[in-house]
Amino acid sequence: MELCRLQFRAGPVDLHKAEQQAKIRILSHHASGVVRPSLAVPHLSPLVHRLLPSLPPTVRDVDVPPLFRERFILGGYRPVGLSWRSYVLSLFQIHNETLNVWSHLLAAVCVLLRFMAFAGPEGQGFSLDVSSLPLVLYVFSAVTYLSCSAVAHLLQSHSEHAHYSLFFLDYVGVAVYQYGCALALCLYSSDAAWTQSMLGQIFLPAAALLAWFSCATCCYAKLHFRRPYPLHRKLCQVVPMGVAYLLDISPVAHRLVTYSWTNSTALPLHFLQVVLFLLSAFFFSCPVPERFAPGRYDIVGHGHQLFHILLSLCTLVQQEALFRDFLWRRPALVREFGEERLLLACASFPCLTLCCTITALAMRRRAQTQLMKEQR
Structure with a gap:
């Protein structure tokens, strides 16, 4: 959560930084016994499969600024501040949009x-x-x-x-x-x-x-x-x-x-x-x-x-x-x-x-x- 807050204050981040933050979040979830499901759509072509794991997982509504939240939708949000490329690739990912x-x-x-x-x-x-x-x-x-x-x-x-x-x-x-x-x-x-x-x-x-x-x-x-x-x-x-x-x-x-x-x-x-x-x-x-x-x-x-x-x-x-x-x-x-x-x-x-x-x-x-x- 703190990393997300830092990300919002810092503004847009590049894809490499987003990957590092995603790895930290995933490791923390494993450590706590909670594993967040992968966003990648299964059985995609090898090329797309190599690209999708670079995208961070979705987050809860409390992890995005209020502007991006929808009433009664609690999860499935994409992190704010990633590169344009990551949002284009999210066309092939599962999220609330x-x-x-x-x-x-x-x-x-x-x-x-x-x-x-x-x-x-x-x-x-x-x-x-x-x-x-x-x-x-x-x-x-x-x-x-x-x-x-x-x-x-x-x-x-x-x-x-x-x-x-x-x-x-x-x-x-x-x-x-x-x-x-x-x-x-x-x-x-x-x-x-x-x-x-x-x-x-x-x-x-x-x-x-x-x-x-x-x-x-x-x-x-x-x-x-x-x-x-x-x-x-x-x-x-x-x-x-x-x-x-x-x-x-x-x-x-x-x-x-x-x-x-x-x-x-x-x-x-x-x-x-x-x-x-x-x-x-x-x-x-x-x-x-x-x-x-x-x-x-x-x-x-x-x-x-x-x-x-x-x-x-x-x-x-x-x-x-x-x-x-x-x-x-x-x-x-x-x-x-x-x-x-x-x-x-x-x-x-x-x-x-x-x-x-x-x-x-x-x-x-x-x-x-x-x-x-x-x-x-």
């Missing part, structure tokens, strides 16, 4: 492979033009948020500054995905009645504003509140994203209520993705089941892992529904919306991405200034 990383990495790969199959020669006549550009942007937004989330959970234990920076990046990815969904659902999944309504007329500007606001409030909540987190920190994150989701899903909700599901193969998939999203939102908001058995679900089964898995499934189902809506709406899309309006809608996507990135960079600078003041 392993499933968070792999669930979104695998989902990103599945999104890309499914899109390549849909758009490839064996697909259904996909070609890159104005009418298909929103679908490409949607796939890009899905891969972006999944990748940013995986990177954030994989590398965030490097330092406090890295922790803030990487989760700000994660929030940018979420905002980009929110608007990518809004763009695709507005153009492919809406019907004429919804499109001509007042909500349909203001939908895209409102969706862009709410996506940016969600990014800004999540960044603010991450930086402003300290553990133990008050309830209004969670509200600061959940309420803007919830309002954004209610707006983004409105084209689908209108069709689910007014259309016969037997006339569209996409509508049952849309209903399923709504259910999956609501379940994922529940596990994001509530730390269950770990609340009822602290320490039991540290490695597998805690709420944030269930949130990741359900959200990944939601994305895959939503993508499949959008593919079917794309084939349904594409023939008349340019005639109904106009080529200029479609191009303008797609041009708003990089603008939203830029605004969110600037916001995250500004919050990252504030975090750096705040950390420097605390270290004095």
